[in-house]
Amino acid sequence: MKTIHNLLSNLNISDARSALYYLSRYLKQAPYYEKYEKDIFDDAQRSYPNESIRSVTLALIKFIEQTEQTPIAKFDDATYIRWSDHVEEVESGLDPEASLAEIEQATAFANTMNLPSVGNDS
Numbered sequence: 747m748k749t750i751h752n753l754l755s756n757l758n759i760s761d762a763r764s765a766l767y768y769l770s771r772y773l774k775q776a777p778y779y780e781k782y783e784k785d786i787f788d789d790a791q792r793s794y795p796n797e798s799i800r801s802v803t804l805a806l807i808k809f810i811e812q813t814e815q816t817p818i819a820k821f822d823d824a825t826y827i828r829w830s831d832h833v834e835e836v837e838s839g840l841d842p843e844a845s846l847a848e849i850e851q852a853t854a855f856a857n858t859m860n861l862p863s864v865g866n867d868s
Contacts, residue, residue: 748813750806751836757802759840764795765802766837772807773830776819 750769754762772779772786779786786803787795795803810829811817821829844852 748809749836750809750832751839753802753805753809754836754840757798761796761799761802762840763837764799765806766833768795768799768803769806770830770833772803773818773821773826773833776817776821780817780819 754765757765768786768789771789775786778784787800807818814821814825818826818829
């Protein structure tokens with residue numbers, strides 16, 4: 747399977763995650779966006795994305811449609827699931843795993859914190 751990962755390589759993690767968010771919305775609702783000509787970036791919960799995120803999202807859509815040689819709105823269930831799983835896989839790989847040293851440092855810091863008492867200490 748071709749991957750969308752390379753199309754995100756020039757973005758910071760936050761922008762890549764935003765582009766994947768809009769791509770996921772489009773994958774889920776493509777027939778409705780096509781039918782009602784709704785702007786995929788029109789989202790009451792989020793502000794309109796910057797041009798970089800918008801361009802990458804549209805490039806992702808175009809890449810997927812060219813790879814499948816059909817519009818996303820016409821995907822069968824298996825194709826939709828395959829691409830949705832791929833988007834999830836790419837998104838989950840955006841954050842690097844913490845190193846052992848980082849985990850030990852965070853644990854040591856947490857152990858030095860004075861937490862308030864819970865309950866009655868009388």
